[in-house]
Amino acid sequence: MMPRALLLRLAAAAAVAAPLGAQITPGAPKPADAYVIRNATIVPVTGPRITGGSVVLSKGRIAAVGASVDTPPGATVIDGTGMFVYPGLIDSGTRLGLTEIGSVPGGDDLVEVGPFNPHDVALTAVNPHSEHIAVSRYNGITSVLTAPTGGIIAGTASLIDLSGWTGDQMAVKRQAALVVNYPRIGGGRGGRGGRFGGEALDPAIAVTELHEYFARAKAYSDVKTKLAAGQPGTQRTDLAMEAMVPFVRGELPVVFDAETAAQIRGALGLADEFKLKPVIRGAAEAWRLADTLAARKVPVVVGPTYREPDASSAYDEIYANPGVLVKAGVQIAFQTTGASDVRDLPFQVGITEGFGLAPDDALRAVTINAARIWGVGDQLGSIETGKVANLFVSTGDPMDPRSHVKYLFIRGEQVPLVDRQTKFYEEFRARPKPPKP
């Protein structure tokens, strides 16, 4: 399909690195031992911008950041003049790897049968060779939370880097969060919060069942604790309950997909009752509870922002919500809920800046905030020495569609910005003019 000349061009464009180390991305050149990006504006997110700065990447980590750094011998040098270095962007809610073509059900692993599937772990079904992964990288996205969507408890979300020959190589956290579709009583707003994966459950009953399910899981976990402490007794293994244990013990976050203020209040109440670590996601009406969410330090993942508000809501509700939350002191991140459209993450964030979200807060939301919410704030989300080298070099603000990502690194490896779409583009751009009929 692809002309040979084009393949050679692509290969040449990609061949920056020396053949050393373990290659983690299909299609990527063999990684160099080290890279240094020179003379760029570094945007560390957790610290002030460094103009004329450099970043050293070595053995998958950020080895040095600053105005002047030592270049390791043999490092591949990238001239960052006039460009900016940002930490890789993180999408806090996707279906990436779990669906390929919307109308083709054979490629879809999103909805399991039954209302409660905590032991369905996304990573099991993530197709590491999904075309959408490379397409997402094109705009600077290096990690995503991905999860199934059906039922009341949809499953367990996995946090993955967008690079790797296998799911295991992509995994940042196989078990990152439990995904709960908090039932919506009274109908109204669409979105994830209202879907039950084909289960015709009345939302009020669904709320009751959800409470009962957590109560069962709590009891299971308590028995497990007592047995471990040496109390006599037995417990039959229940894989679904086993999957619930870290969540009811408050060790890992529970994501509540909830849009209305009523859903959010309900989710917070459930989190109180079982001492969970809640994250509210979707959250179209979170602005109504901004002070509460800030006071309780409950993180909120907003989005997708590419959707309409309810008919009864302000015309700009979806776009203005993130800014209101940040002003109230809520820690926010963003989600696209996408697969094919994860690449829109920076633009979905950007559209809210005109409606009150400050650019620095926008960037923080999709980098360090997301990393912290998913428990990897010490590894990802900023450009700091010792962190995993997920970052990219861009001609400007990634939320601005007029900018272009030029280089992208995941775990210190340069990943070429080549995908199904760039291949078609190059190929047909080179199509000779057809003869006049």
Add this chain to the structure above:
Amino acid sequence: MTQTLARRAGTVLTGIALGVTPLAAQQGAGAAPADGWNGAGALSIPVPPAAKLVAITHATILTASHGTITDGTIVIRDGKIAAVGSGVPVPAGAQVIDATGKFVTPGIIDAHSHSSLQGINEMSSSVTSQVRIEDAFREDGLTLYRQLAGGVTAANVLHGSANTIGGQNLTVKMRFGLPVDSMKYDKAPPGIKFALGENVRQTNNPPQPGRPLRYPHTRMGVEELLRDSFTRAREYQQEWKAYDKAKAAWKHGQPEPIPPARDVQLDPLVEVLEGTRLVHAHSYRADEILMLLHVAKDFGFRIASLQHVLEGYKVADEIAAANTGASTFADEWAYKLEAWDAIAFNPSLMAERGVRVTVNSDSDERARRLYQDAAKAMHYGNTSEEEALKMITLNAAWQLGIDKYTGSIDVGKDADIAIFTAHPFSPQARVDMTLVDGRVFFDRRTAPTLEAVLQSLRHTRAAMGGGAE
């Protein structure tokens, strides 16, 4: 012939309806829109009357036709642009809109919309050229206001894509709040929707149980149905030509020629053959795009725009050679098999090859942020700023046959204008004001924003003694 057709078309207009009586019709067709009455009443959004003379001053003006003017002035007289430039004097008595620090663009024109419709597809047949989308249009759809808040001033409201030959379109100006007759853009030539591919084959609109499959069910069948329809239309056209000739030659005392039977389905297709009705054709794959261009060529008509045209980049030269526009998404893809080869570089690559490209919404949601979707053409494929702006303004006007009247900021054109708080392609962009024919139909200062809702909630709670959540 044209006159005869116009007479016949007049009959068609009263003959076909989708069961909707537009409010304006109830109030009496042609009634002057009374200022003060507006469908936005439920939102309490004031739409002040148009000022006779308006001046937008100190603006950065992106004209879409002749570059960018800094510290520019636009003078609007009776709803038309009377002067544009830097150093243009503000006429005495003008209502001044100070746009210091702001960016002004032509009003956005959405080349593919189904907004505010009470029915989108007449599914009973694969040829429904007799159906008119204006019979299903509501002038008070909330989405129209929300689109004004996104800078949209006009839209091509289309029939759906279920049929090979769908219904007649409606070009509207977003005069939200006025009766429906005032929203129809009377300068726009009539148009019609065609569709190819999966939707027509009903692979994405599956027939209901107990209902037989509808012809066509393959792309070959789609071509056959097009050729059959236009063969019938051509013969019908010939019958009328022969009749008109015979009627003109007829003298009293001779047997009077009998007119051919009216065919309301073929009337619009004859207009297509005569070039007076524009074809907007839903299409995805390169093969079906070429098929349609061949059919149109064989019957001697032009396709005004290919809609979606996601594989247009593969046959951009052929589209350009046919003088056909391309109206596509910024970056939608992979939602069905025929969207699998779609690329976000499509607008740029087609434009590079000389195609007049628009970025459309096809959605109430996307219509509110077309300014950002246009900017994506700069992101994917390095389209220039002005070319990207044309994709949501001047090129759309050209595709709809209204580029003489709107689509750019030029003297003599309708004052359809969007004013942004920042460069429309920057993340900080937000629409401040939208003018249609020089009248302010959206003004952020009086709009029911979330901030306004929050303030009102705070006041209420304070009055009730606190209790903030």
